[in-house]
Amino acid sequence: MGQRGPWKALGIHRCLGICLILLGMLLATPLRAADVLLTASEGSDSVRTFTEELATQRPQDQVRFVPLAQLPAPSQLPAATRLILLDPQSLDWRLQDPQGPATLVLRISRLQAQQRLQGAPHPKLSLLWSDPPLSRQLRLIHKVLPQVRRVGVLYSEDSQFLLKELRDAAQSMEMEIVVEPWDSTNDSRPLQNLLRNSQVLLGLDDPKLYNPKTVKNLLLSSYARQQALIGPNAGFVRAGSLASTYSDQQDWLQTLDSLLDQAPPHWPRELYPAAFKVLSNPQVARSLGIEEIDPQAVAHQLSEGEKRP
The missing domain is CATH 3.40.50.2300 (Response regulator)
Known part of the structure; x- marks a missing residue:
C-alpha cells in the first residue's frame, strides 16, 4: 500500500499537467466562429469583392453577403450576428426596428447620419464615418x-x-x-x-x-x-x-478587421478609420x-x- 502512494501522486500530477495544456489550447482557440453578415440594397461587383476580401482576412469567421430584400426584420436575426450595413438604404431598414443585433454602419457620412438620427445616438449602432475628419x-x-x-x-x-x-x-x-x-x-x-x-x-x-x-x-x-x-x-x-x-477599401478592411476582433459591447458609437x-x-x-x-x-x-x- 505504501509503495503505491508515490506512483498515484505522479499520475495525478501528470493528469493535472495534461488538463492545463488542454485548457490553454481551449482558451487560445475561439469557441465558435462569428457570423458576420453584410447587407446592402444591391449586390454590386464592388460589394462582392469587399465581402470576399473580408472573408479572406477572417477565415475563422463565417462572412457572407445577403441582399437587403432577402433579410427578415432586424429583430428576427440571431442576437450573436455581427451585422454590417453598406449603404443608406440598409441603415433605413435597420432604424425601423429598435431590436436586433449589434450593427456596424460602414461608410456613412456625417450629414447622412444627422438626417436620419438627428444627433441622437442609437444603442445598437456603431457609425463608421466616410467623410474625412x-x-x-x-x-x-x-x-x-x-x-x-x-x-x-x-x-x-x-x-x-x-x-x-x-x-x-x-x-x-x-x-x-x-x-x-x-x-x-x-x-x-x-x-x-x-x-x-x-x-x-x-x-x-x-x-x-x-x-x-x-x-x-x-x-x-x-x-x-x-x-x-x-x-x-x-x-x-x-x-x-x-x-x-x-480612406480607401483596404483602410476600411483594416478598420473592420480590428473591430471584429472585439466584442460588440466594446464597439465605439462612432469612429473615423485610423x-x-x-x-x-x-x-x-x-x-x-x-x-x-x-x-x-x-x-x-x-x-x-x-x-x-
Whole structure:
C-alpha cells in the first residue's frame, strides 16, 4: 500500500499537467466562429469583392453577403450576428426596428447620419464615418499651405451643424473659419463673397453644394482667384481640387478587421478609420504655383501628428 502512494501522486500530477495544456489550447482557440453578415440594397461587383476580401482576412469567421430584400426584420436575426450595413438604404431598414443585433454602419457620412438620427445616438449602432475628419482636413491645409489663416467654407442648411466643430478645430491651429451660406447654387454671389474674404476653400461633404452640377463653377471661380479647394473627397481631387485625405477599401478592411476582433459591447458609437491616405492633383498644384505635394509623406506626417497627445 505504501509503495503505491508515490506512483498515484505522479499520475495525478501528470493528469493535472495534461488538463492545463488542454485548457490553454481551449482558451487560445475561439469557441465558435462569428457570423458576420453584410447587407446592402444591391449586390454590386464592388460589394462582392469587399465581402470576399473580408472573408479572406477572417477565415475563422463565417462572412457572407445577403441582399437587403432577402433579410427578415432586424429583430428576427440571431442576437450573436455581427451585422454590417453598406449603404443608406440598409441603415433605413435597420432604424425601423429598435431590436436586433449589434450593427456596424460602414461608410456613412456625417450629414447622412444627422438626417436620419438627428444627433441622437442609437444603442445598437456603431457609425463608421466616410467623410474625412474636419480637423484632419485643416491639418492638411496647414501642411501644404502653411501661410493660410482664413479658411472659407460654404454650407447649406443640411451641413450647418458641422460649423461649430470646424471652428473649434481651427482655433487650436490659429486659423479663422469664414463661412457663407449657399442656399441656391445657381446664385454665384455667396461663392464670390467667400473667395474675396478667404485664402483657401475647404469643401464639406455636402451633396447639395458639391456635386457634378456645381463642380465647374466651384473650380473655375476659385482658380480664377488663384485659390485652392481642399476636399471634400477624393472624387473632387480627381475633378480638380488640390488635395484631400480619404480612406480607401483596404483602410476600411483594416478598420473592420480590428473591430471584429472585439466584442460588440466594446464597439465605439462612432469612429473615423485610423488608416487613411492623401490624394493630390499635381496639375492643379502647378497651375496655382504650389510646391508639388508628396501624398505618402504628408499622410505619414498627419498620422504621426494624430498619434501624439
